[in-house]
Amino acid sequence: MPKAKHEADKEEIGYEAAREQLAEIVRQLESGEVPLSQAVELWEQAEKLAAQCQSWLDAAKTRIEEMKTPDQV
Secondary structure (H helix, E strand, C coil): CCCCCCCCCCCCCCHHHHHHHHHHHHHHHHHCCCCHHHHHHHHHHHHHHHHHHHHHHHHHHHHHHHHCCHHHC
């Protein structure tokens, strides 16, 4: 069986690209036309992408919080 075309852990991608890959995976899964074995692979990949996106968002939030002056908090 061919590998899924989205390989999140094979290369470093940016937030926007990861979100687009995640959206594409959701479209594929929602179509209902993906065989079960491929759907499981896509789901696992989506979990990794979602975790990476959340990590980027958390880091950005931390940076913003650190830049605030005490009277802005």
